[in-house]
């Protein structure tokens with residue numbers, strides 16, 4: 008390589024000399040890009056006569072930058088080698104820098120490398136304008152456009168022997184990430200070198216773009232694969248001939264088929280005729296119901312979206328399958344249809360031996376999937392027990408569907424429980440309707456008042472329990488159902504069996520685990536706890552405090568509670584409603600409670616003795632008497648003689664008692 012000293016008569020050199028005297032760009036005849044750069048260097052305080060060694064990165068930082076720019080180097084290097092090969096022996100240096108003008112890679116002949124003038128080109132040295140004045144690399148980084156800087160156009164004298172051509176390399180967002188440069192020491196500049204550099208920089212930019220796009224596609228396809236393989240919906244992709252080209256693991260599990268048995272097969276051949284037609288006769292549908300007779304739960308909800316290419320042409324379809332039970336569970340989670348259970352064992356209030364025993368058995372029942380029969384009068388808490396069992400069982404994530412068999416007209420009970428097909432009977436809904444068994448599948452079906460179920464439906468129920476499959480009315484397709492059955496009755500079912508109103512075989516099927524919930528009158532020590540519980544609930548709901556006169560609770564415990572806990576709850580609400588300033592007194596209790604025939608205190612004194620103190624019993628007796636007199640006075644319009652006769656006492660005694668109890672007539 009020949010290093011040539013520039014003659015002092017070079018017109019650019021003269022311009023340079025003149026510029027340095029004033030720094031005035033308007034008096035300068037050099038190229039505009041060069042003058043602009045000189046202006047930046049002049050005002051930025053770059054020393055044009057500085058011949059010190061270039062700024063360079065230390066080992067550690069250079070290593071870091073090289074690591075960061077690994078891909079740029081990898082992509083640019085083959086291009087640089089080609090260039091180097093092409094210009095072999097011409098004394099050229101091919102340089103790659105980062106966006107800060109720091110040399111990352113350089114290629115040159117061995118004898119060029121040895122030349123002292125070239126010593127300023129080495130990995131880590133900076134060619135920023137601020138560091139070495141106007142130069143192709145630094146000035147391209149400032150101005151963006153490819154540029155050749157020759158001889159005295161360089162701001163620093165030490166670079167006057169070079170001709171440098173550089174162009175930026177960009178990432179896919181158009182940000183500069185590097186510069187490609189060809190430099191050589193010469194008096195003569197050749198513009199075609201700039202052209203070559205610009206084209207190669209563009210090629211590197213294009214290849215980097217392809218690499219970045221590939222990375223994005225790779226990431227996208229990894230994400231898609233993850234989604235495809237882990238999503239709980241079955242996903243099938245079909246081509247335009249309705250032939251399956253892809254199926255995900257969930258899809259294979261749902262269809263119970265291996266990949267080999269699905270890929271390349273027509274979609275409709277994977278299903279029965281009716282389902283196959285439904286799945287293939289439209290390019291887009293949402294939530295259509297498919298019932299497939301195969302092993303496991305073959306009851307699906309299917310949706311389909313067309314696959315459309317960039318030219319808006321349909322190239323196939325993507326079909327999503329979901330177990331109907333999953334859909335139902337989601338609906339149930341939304342709490343939009345009431346098929347959910349909120350109550351737990353902790354919501355069952357009571358400390359009596361009887362209720363504790365019932366809770367104990369129910370807890371054991373929750374640990375199994377056996378059918379449960381709850382016996383208890385109306386309002387004793389049968390539903391609360393059913394919900395608690397469901398919520399503590401392995402089915403707690405499934406639906407809890409409650410049906411009151413006594414409340415549904417006889418002729419409708421079949422369609423309610425088992426569902427029906429479209430056109431099964433006059434008035435049947437279009438598309439049919441799933442029954443409660445299907446809706447409860449995966450969870451618990453609570454059949455309240457099972458004793459009221461008509462005999463013919465008992466037979467159908469027995470069949471569902473035995474076969475664990477249900478056929479909708481009007482269809483012979485069997486839909487698998489996995490449910491835990493909890494039934495409840497206030498009737499003595501064995502008596503019903505004797506009367507011929509209940510099937511014995513069904514009774515045995517339902518009565519696997521039997522729980523007796525005793526009436527409230529047989530566990531009166533629970534009344535104070537229930538009273539406190541319901542009052543607290545009212546306080547919370549109404550945002551006000553209640554206080555209760557001492558006599559109230561003993562009075563409640565003396566009533567025979569034919570409506571059980573539900574009635575107690577209503578009585579407390581009634582009293583709380585009437586209570587002035589939140590003070591509940593006996594006077595706020597409903598009159599029904601004072602009717603002598605409904606009082607237990609008098610009827611069964613031996614029970615009272617075990618629960619109440621003598622003082623409490625005395626008080627209760629007084630209250631009973633007081634309210635007996637009041638109710639009779641009301642009944643006979645204040646006619647004292649009639650009331651006395653009715654009570655079997657003299658008028659005088661009645662007056663005395665009225666005075667004693669402060670009763671005004």
Ligand SMILES: Nc1ncnc2c1ncn2[C@@H]1O[C@H](COP(=O)(O)OP(=O)(O)OP(=O)(O)O)[C@@H](O)[C@H]1O
Pocket residue numbers: 354355356357383384385386387388389390391392455497537572573576
């Ligand atoms: N032990 C209890 N603790 C708290 N609340 C109770 C208890 N028992 C019943 N209840 C409440 O009493 C009301 C009636 O209970 P539930 O509906 O469970 O009775 P049921 O026996 O199913 O009645 P029916 O046979 O008339 O349907 C509900 O509001 C319930 O929450």
